[in-house]
Amino acid sequence: MGEAQVQDKAEAAAEQPAWLDFVEQTIAALRARFGQEAIEESRFRDNVRVIVPATKVYEVLAFLKNERGFDFLVDITAVDYLHYPNARDRFAVIWSLMRTDNGARLFVKTFLNEPDLTVPTVFDLWKAADWLEREVYDMFGIRFAGHPNLKRILLPEEFSAYPLRKDYPLRGRGERHNFRRLTREQS
Amino acid sequence: MAQHDWLENVFLTRLNEAANWCRKYSFWPMPFATACCGIELMATAASRHDIARFGAEVFRFSPRQADLMIVAGRVVMKMLPVLQRIWLQMPEPKWCISMGACASSGGVFDTYAVVQGIDRFLPVDIYVPGCPPRPEQLIRAIIDLQEMVQREGRVRGLERLRQRARTGLPVLGASEQPGRPEPQRN
Numbered sequence: 254m255g256e257a258q259v260q261d262k263a264e265a266a267a268e269q270p271a272w273l274d275f276v277e278q279t280i281a282a283l284r285a286r287f288g289q290e291a292i293e294e295s296r297f298r299d300n301v302r303v304i305v306p307a308t309k310v311y312e313v314l315a316f317l318k319n320e321r322g323f324d325f326l327v328d329i330t331a332v333d334y335l336h337y338p339n340a341r342d343r344f345a346v347i348w349s350l351m352r353t354d355n356g357a358r359l360f361v362k363t364f365l366n367e368p369d370l371t372v373p374t375v376f377d378l379w380k381a382a383d384w385l386e387r388e389v390y391d392m393f394g395i396r397f398a399g400h401p402n403l404k405r406i407l408l409p410e411e412f413s414a415y416p417l418r419k420d421y422p423l424r425g426r427g428e429r430h431n432f433r434r435l436t437r438e439q440s
Numbered sequence: 441m442a443q444h445d446w447l448e449n450v451f452l453t454r455l456n457e458a459a460n461w462c463r464k465y466s467f468w469p470m471p472f473a474t475a476c477c478g479i480e481l482m483a484t485a486a487s488r489h490d491i492a493r494f495g496a497e498v499f500r501f502s503p504r505q506a507d508l509m510i511v512a513g514r515v516v517m518k519m520l521p522v523l524q525r526i527w528l529q530m531p532e533p534k535w536c537i538s539m540g541a542c543a544s545s546g547g548v549f550d551t552y553a554v555v556q557g558i559d560r561f562l563p564v565d566i567y568v569p570g571c572p573p574r575p576e577q578l579i580r581a582i583i584d585l586q587e588m589v590q591r592e593g594r595v596r597g598l599e600r601l602r603q604r605a606r607t608g609l610p611v612l613g614a615s616e617q618p619g620r621p622e623p624q625r626n
């Protein structure tokens with residue numbers, strides 16, 4: 254290992270944010286509550302992820318909000334793992350959480366497979382979930398059961414595909430040019 | 441009577457020319473600025489480049505009060521019906537400038553949502569290349585349009601085509617072109 258690399262490592266260690274301990278305690282609490290095997294953990298520097306089965310995801314998120322104080326839903330997003338090397342599942346949904354008083358961050362991830370692309374909504378926990386879930390639905394076609402108004406948010410409502418899926422062509426299927434032409438004579 | 445026909449024609453021709461001359465120095469642009477090109481459009485209107493020197497400084501945000509639509513920026517499929525509607529709401533005579541690579545061809549945004557050139561769905565009179573075009577280029581387009589208006593005045597579709605064919609000018613604008621096919625790349 255070169256000197257520069259050693260220094261990098263030391264710097265990375267020194268940069269560890271103070272809330273990491275809190276996140277570690279949170280994961281221990283999650284495991285105590287939901288069982289060791291239901292909560293899978295992975296980590297890169299201060300980026301901590303817990304992977305939970307889709308059936309448990311609502312309880313886990315509710316626990317994180319109510320018992321562990323994660324009061325801020327930063328983002329909900331999804332990943333399509335089609336053609337991804339060594340991937341076992343097709344889709345993942347990721348909730349990005351934050352606790353505003355100590356700055357702790359945690360990512361909750363769950364895997365989904367066709368045909369059952371449904372996860373429970375977290376709209377009753379965080380109101381921010383409203384538009385975030387609609388965006389994931391718009392782009393990936395993942396449904397959020399119990400959402401009060403699950404319809405497209407960015408694309409026009411008559412759009413029929415989910416464009417961020419990997420099997421959707423980049424240039425679309427002609428939707429962008431499906432309009433009537435206006436000529437000089439008509440206008 | 442018949443001997444006076446030519447006199448009448450001469451009179452009307454001169455009147456047309458005078459009207460065109462007035463028209464070309466008082467464009468009322470409608471800025472359809474959807475992206476970065478819009479900033480350059482604003483710069484053109486601001487004091488340094490000062491589009492007022494060419495009589496086109498009265499930007500109107502209502503299409504009913506405008507006669508020159510400047511489409512500055514990319515137009516997505518959700519926006520295109522809006523663009524067409526605004527074009528239809530503008531009273532005659534009216535002209536359209538497609539400003540920048542995006543409005544003219546989709547630019548680098550060759551994706552499912554971006555219309556690959558507004559001239560697929562709207563008549564365009566002048567195209568301005570560039571990403572973004574410099575204010576000078578937009579001013580050049582205005583000057584070109586002024587020339588066009590002086591030459592052709594208030595003509596529409598087929599009339600313009602015939603006139604162009606007579607004068608040997610290149611045929612511009614979507615209304616006269618057959619539909620462009622979808623670009624086929626990789």
Ligand code: SF4
Pocket residue numbers: 475476477478512513514539540541542543547570571572573
């Ligand atoms: S042509 Fe360039 S500057 Fe103009 S809208 Fe497109 S990307 Fe922006």
